Amino acid sequence: EVQLVESGGGLVQPGGSLRLSCAASGFTLSGYEMNWVRQAPGKGLEWVSYISRSGTTLYYADSVKGRFTISRDNAQNSLYLQMRSLRAEDTAVYFCARDGFGEFSFDYWGQGTLVIVSS
Amino acid sequence: SYELTQPLSVSVALGQTARITCGGNNIGGKNVHWYQQKPGQAPVMVMYRDDNRPSGVPERFSGSNSGNTATLTISRAQAGDEADYYCQVWDSTTAVFGGGTKLTVL
Numbered sequence: 001e002v003q004l005v006e007s008g009g010g011l012v013q014p015g016g017s018l019r020l021s022c023a024a025s026g027f028t029l030s031g032y033e034m035n036w037v038r039q040a041p042g043k044g045l046e047w048v049s050y051i052s053r054s055g056t057t058l059y060y061a062d063s064v065k066g067r068f069t070i071s072r073d074n075a076q077n078s079l080y081l082q083m084r085s086l087r088a089e090d091t092a093v094y095f096c097a098r099d100g101f102g103e104f105s106f107d108y109w110g111q112g113t114l115v116i117v118s119s
Numbered sequence: 120s121y122e123l124t125q126p127l128s129v130s131v132a133l134g135q136t137a138r139i140t141c142g143g144n145n146i147g148g149k150n151v152h153w154y155q156q157k158p159g160q161a162p163v164m165v166m167y168r169d170d171n172r173p174s175g176v177p178e179r180f181s182g183s184n185s186g187n188t189a190t191l192t193i194s195r196a197q198a199g200d201e202a203d204y205y206c207q208v209w210d211s212t213t214a215v216f217g218g219g220t221k222l223t224v225l
Contacts, residue, residue: 047214104209105152
C-alpha cells in the first residue's frame with residue numbers, strides 16, 4: 001500500500017526556518033517524481049515545488065523561489081522541503097504528493113503537516 | 120502565468136448528473152487532472168490526463184477537455200460525492216490549480 005507521511009510542521013516565527021519531511025512506503029521512491037503542495041486555511045490548493053527522480057531537476061512556485069529548497073534521499077525513501085525566511089502567508093498544510101503517471105499530476109498524497117508562521 | 124477558472128459552487132440533485140467546468144486559454148492542448156477533497160482530508164485524484172480514471176474511482180466519474188474548457192462529469196450523484204473539486208494542469212515549469220468548486224448534493 002502506497003503511503004506518504006509528512007512530518008516537521010509546527011509554529012515558527014516570521015523569518016524563521018523549518019524542514020519538512022515526507023516518508024514514503026509501499027513503493028520505491030526513486031521511480032517517481034515528487035512534489036510539495038500546500039493549502040492555506042480555508043483556501044485552495046497551491047503547488048509549491050517539484051523534484052525529478054534523480055533530484056537533478058527542481059521547480060518552484062514564484063511565491064517560494066529563493067526561500068524553499070526541495071530535496072530527496074532515495075536510499076532513505078524520503079522527500080524534504082527546507083523552508084527559510086518564512087512569512088505569515090506561508091501558513092498552510094503542506095502535502096507531499098507523488099506523480100504516479102509521469103504526467104505532472106499527483107496520484108497519491110500524504111495527510112499533510114501544518115505550518116503556522118506567527119509571532 | 121496560466122490561470123484556471125472554476126465555478127465556486129455547483130449543486131446537483133441526488134441521482135442526477137453534475138458537471139464541473141475548468142476554463143483556461145486553449146486548455147484543450149494541455150493534460151487536465153482532477154482531484155476531490157473532502158473536509159479535513161487530503162485530496163484524492165479522480166481523473167488524470169483529461170479522461171482517465173485512476174484505479175478505484177467509480178465509472179460514474181468521467182472527464183473531457185476541448186477548446187477552452189475541461190469538464191468533470193459525475194453521473195448518478197451520491198451524497199458521498201459532496202466535496203471540493205480541483206482541476207490542475209502543468210504549464211511550462213509550474214503546476215497550476217483551479218480555485219476549486221464546492222459540489223453540493225441536494
